[in-house]
Amino acid sequence: MYTIIDVARLAGVSTATVSNVINKNGKVAQKTEEKVLQAIKELNYIPNHIAKGLKTNSTQNIGIIVEDINAFSSSDVIDGICSYCEEFGYTVHLTNLRVHQKIDTPPTSHYDQLETSIEFKTSIENNINHLLSSRISGLIYIGVHPRDVSRLIPKLDIPIVYAYAYATEEDSSVNYDDFQGAKLAVDYLIQMNHQKIAIISGPINSFPSHQRLLGYQTTLIENGINYLPEYIKIGNWHYEDGYRLCNELLDLSTPPTAIFAMNDLMAIGVINAAKDRSLCIPDDLSIHGFDNLRLTDYLRPSLCTVDLQLKTIGIRSAKVLIEKLTTQNSTPDQVKIPCKHIPRDSVKSI
């Protein structure tokens, strides 16, 4: 592998000149530049970022720590990050924490286990140190579920952005908007003339659940609809919760005409429970999901849901991080990306 010295020799110039050509620093005569470029091409010279990084004490490397690359949300977020980084010449170092192998059953509300697990914290610290050894200039931490992860991450000297997760008020984060997303869903159901709208929530101690519930309540109130406690069921994000709680709702003396499940997995449980009671969807019951998982448009009926704009979250996290890197501005940036409503067949006007 050739070095800058080989190029300089071949072009008959000094290494400084070659360096100036490579880094487009100007101050090189047109003709000299051509000679250098020609030599670079001839030798098929590839600059050594390692040596450059050592000298400049800065790299165009950014680290991604993803809690679980197999979470449905992760690949879109990473995709967004990569596309922005490629554009600006940054290299991405990926670390996968694989949390789902380290806690009981995914997805669960018991991420608390993680926060208290010494083993997990040590694993994160090792991974961060490893990334730091590569002198990454910044870090994006991608959660499996938006929640406060501040206790997991040690204080770092490099900028860090939380995507699909958040930390303290001093930290930057990029997330979708739970409140607005839930509002989108409930607004749509009301627009479809539903009044008896039940909700199947995630665990109450979860931040997204709480925000979405708030969106639900606010929208009902705004529309002068009675807010019925028996229409609120608490699940744990699983398919089985949707199935079970749908049955509970339909057993009510005044069953709802529409059910808003806080994630698509529970919504599918709701669909199947309704089917098993020989209900026809959406004629007998409208069902609204949240997440816009893949394949939900091929379900029968296709699932009306809310898209989280995950790729945008990724792009934006990278943007926030790279701005911190280039402007040294350290004011925290807590971005909320609006969700997008995906109307589909599982909701019908009554």
Add this chain to the structure above:
Amino acid sequence: MYTIIDVARLAGVSTATVSNVINKNGKVAQKTEEKVLQAIKELNYIPNHIAKGLKTNSTQNIGIIVEDINAFSSSDVIDGICSYCEEFGYTVHLTNLRVHQKIDTPPTSHYDQLETSIEFKTSIENNINHLLSSRISGLIYIGVHPRDVSRLIPKLDIPIVYAYAYATEEDSSVNYDDFQGAKLAVDYLIQMNHQKIAIISGPINSFPSHQRLLGYQTTLIENGINYLPEYIKIGNWHYEDGYRLCNELLDLSTPPTAIFAMNDLMAIGVINAAKDRSLCIPDDLSIHGFDNLRLTDYLRPSLCTVDLQLKTIGIRSAKVLIEKLTTQNSTPDQVKIPCKHIPRDSVKSI
């Protein structure tokens, strides 16, 4: 950020000794080692891999080029790679080519477009050069669909392993076993007493289609079942193909009792087509998929399918690569990981 010199000073030893401690080279007295370790901890010293890489002219970095991280297969493969790399102390540099944004409609057989697209080849070469600038020691290329990608990748001086893709006979690759996977499906259908087994294939010019078709034919012949040309339909991996071709099959004078679709997406099309003809699945028609996509276990009926063992493919690719790196052995290794059968409700014994 502290350097090895700071540690040496604090511990009252030379930098060489500190280096020997860090790299566990032996030849350091127990007592000296303790002093050094203590100093490292005290300063919270993090070794600079960049400087080390410059000196040793070798890194523990491996590059991943993934054609599309949003392909259903990619994240599992990457997960596997990461888990192996973490264990052996390698850092992963991720590059996402995003092919689906660069060709018409995914997934398609027209990946040929890519091979002939100058723009795409240039993009790959730029990305490879960028990775090479970081002096990665090896490369894993992950395809969106197993096929010959040799025309896309320039000859490199570092080892490269193709995962979920392959190249020439001189190149190493790790894939699932199309032939065995198809055999698994057809064997199971026959075991469930089906004789009239139709197949909805992918494009005939696709290698996986061809291999799976071979598995289908072989298994029928082994079991003395007539091989009927009208039971073979050619689709293009899309949902719509499954839907349309299912109807064609059911319109036959002697319709099949079981349909094996070569991917889950087409299988879902088959399910929906059958439902739209008021057929009951699996009572009136058994349906077998291939891929084991997420959510297929929540379909009604749940989809009987074949799992590609993608994570294993990832682990194995990393293993093959790292062995090349550490043993300098360059004999190509073309691994086929056996698929796993996933019995579910969409297939029933008759």
Add this chain to the structure above:
DNA sequence: TTGTAAGCGTTATCAT
């Protein structure tokens, strides 16, 4: 506009 040379943080060779 171009060249010279020091130095970034390590490792490795050679002394001691």
Add this chain to the structure above:
DNA sequence: ATGATAACGCTTACAA
């Protein structure tokens, strides 16, 4: 067992 020091490939004053 430990230390002194050159060298890895590059950037960047500073000199010319």
